[in-house]
Amino acid sequence: MLNTRYPLDLRGVSVAFGEKVVLDDINLPLLAGSVTGLLGRNGSGKSTLLKHALGLLPHGQGTSSIFGEVVAMASPQARGRLGYVPQTFDAFQHLHVQACLDLVGGFYKTWDRSLVNRFRDAWCMDPTMRVDALSEGQQQLLSILLAIGHRPELLILDEPMAALDPVARRDILKGLIDINVERGTTILLSSHIVSDVERIASHLAILHDAQLLYHGELDELRASVQCLYLQGPVLPKQMADVLAYRISPDHAQAWTLDWSQQRIEAFAQDHNLRVHIKPQSLEDAFIGMTT
Amino acid sequence: MFSIQTSSDVPIYLQLIRQVEEFVMTGVWQPGDAVPSVRQVAQDLAINPMTVSKAYARLESMGLLRGQKGKRMTVGFAQHTPRELLAPAVLELVAEAQRLDVTPTELTAWLVAAWENRGV
Numbered sequence: 001m002l003n004t005r006y007p008l009d010l011r012g013v014s015v016a017f018g019e020k021v022v023l024d025d026i027n028l029p030l031l032a033g034s035v036t037g038l039l040g041r042n043g044s045g046k047s048t049l050l051k052h053a054l055g056l057l058p059h060g061q062g063t064s065s066i067f068g069e070v071v072a073m074a075s076p077q078a079r080g081r082l083g084y085v086p087q088t089f090d091a092f093q094h095l096h097v098q099a100c101l102d103l104v105g106g107f108y109k110t111w112d113r114s115l116v117n118r119f120r121d122a123w124c125m126d127p128t129m130r131v132d133a134l135s136e137g138q139q140q141l142l143s144i145l146l147a148i149g150h151r152p153e154l155l156i157l158d159e160p161m162a163a164l165d166p167v168a169r170r171d172i173l174k175g176l177i178d179i180n181v182e183r184g185t186t187i188l189l190s191s192h193i194v195s196d197v198e199r200i201a202s203h204l205a206i207l208h209d210a211q212l213l214y215h216g217e218l219d220e221l222r223a224s225v226q227c228l229y230l231q232g233p234v235l236p237k238q239m240a241d242v243l244a245y246r247i248s249p250d251h252a253q254a255w256t257l258d259w260s261q262q263r264i265e266a267f268a269q270d271h272n273l274r275v276h277i278k279p280q281s282l283e284d285a286f287i288g289m290t291t
Numbered sequence: 292m293f294s295i296q297t298s299s300d301v302p303i304y305l306q307l308i309r310q311v312e313e314f315v316m317t318g319v320w321q322p323g324d325a326v327p328s329v330r331q332v333a334q335d336l337a338i339n340p341m342t343v344s345k346a347y348a349r350l351e352s353m354g355l356l357r358g359q360k361g362k363r364m365t366v367g368f369a370q371h372t373p374r375e376l377l378a379p380a381v382l383e384l385v386a387e388a389q390r391l392d393v394t395p396t397e398l399t400a401w402l403v404a405a406w407e408n409r410g411v
Binding site: 034035170173174176177178180181182194195196198199200201202219222223279281282283 | 295297298299300302303304330333334336337338339340341342345
């Protein structure tokens with residue numbers, strides 16, 4: 001029986017290119033039906049993580065599994081349940097939309113024409129348009145259509161909203177919600193745009209300097225994250241049980257989850273620090289933790 | 292119907308709850324009205340359906356929405372206690388009695404009489 005609780009499951013994934021550690025002991029199980037936003041700044045290792053998840057990266061430690069099978073050795077059945085949307089779409093430029101859909105559909109035994117047509121119409125794509133005449137947003141939607149025609153249960157997208165204007169970004173977000181709502185598809189998308197992720201994600205994974213600072217429910221991070229602004233004669237070199245810790249010459253900041261008032265006060269007293277608690281929006285927390 | 296803001300201090304599910312409260316209070320949504328489905332709200336706003344479900348579940352436990360198996364949720368009837376419902380009438384009655392120099396004992400006696408159908 002294929003594991004469907006976690007359609008994608010990364011366990012202890014570490015990747016280094018030469019001396020440079022790109023991913024450091026990443027654990028990322030994705031719950032079936034969830035939409036996970038993989039947030040990270042450019043160069044944080046997002047693309048490498050997705051490549052590992054797709055089995056496109058032969059080196060590294062740890063395992064990425066899709067539907068309970070190690071991805072590098074996954075059966076065609078397991079692979080058939082996976083869909084992937086690359087960051088840029090530059091194939092089939094000379095074809096018409098419908099010809100492009102028919103061409104790619106022809107590769108799959110399980111291609112669902114009526115599903116593709118339904119989404120094509122819902123997303124207002126003219127089947128007679130040439131691909132190179134589509135707007136960037138429409139090209140991205142076409143790329144998504146090509147990735148869902150075989151009815152994948154897990155859809156992985158690399159920066160689907162990057163380089164799009166706000167209207168096109170909203171179209172992509174709506175498209176992804178359509179897919180998630182109608183088919184219960186588990187979605188993993190990487191992005192550096194916090195507001196987009198905040199809209200559509202149920203779960204959040206924050207990647208910085210090769211490590212996952214947070215993985216869990218988006219609302220839980222929103223509800224429980226605090227930024228402690230610390231000042232004192234001697235700032236601690238590091239702190240345990242925090243999401244992130246940053247030291248500046250005259251202050252330090254720690255992002256905590258679920259620290260009680262008593263715990264914060266006791267910590268301040270033990271280290272002879274003044275503590276000011278800064279309220280954090282999701283964007284504040286992301287920017288603060290990854291700067 | 293709804294409008295939400297990202298990068299706000301208020302989580303999206305809470306924004307939805309507040310808007311439903313406002314719709315119900317201002318009468319935009321009337322008791323018994325069917326509310327938009329989770330799916331429809333999620334698709335219209337491009338937000339995660341779990342966020343909408345969460346807001347609706349909270350609203351249901353608050354009594355503002357009612358769910359029936361297999362049917363659309365409807366706007367619930369405001370859950371006021373009898374005391375809350377009668378309060379304006381009682382306050383008005385007391386004010387009028389005070390204006391007419393009626394004592395609390397007299398007023399109470401008249402209320403009991405009226406209750407027992409003996410006239411006032």
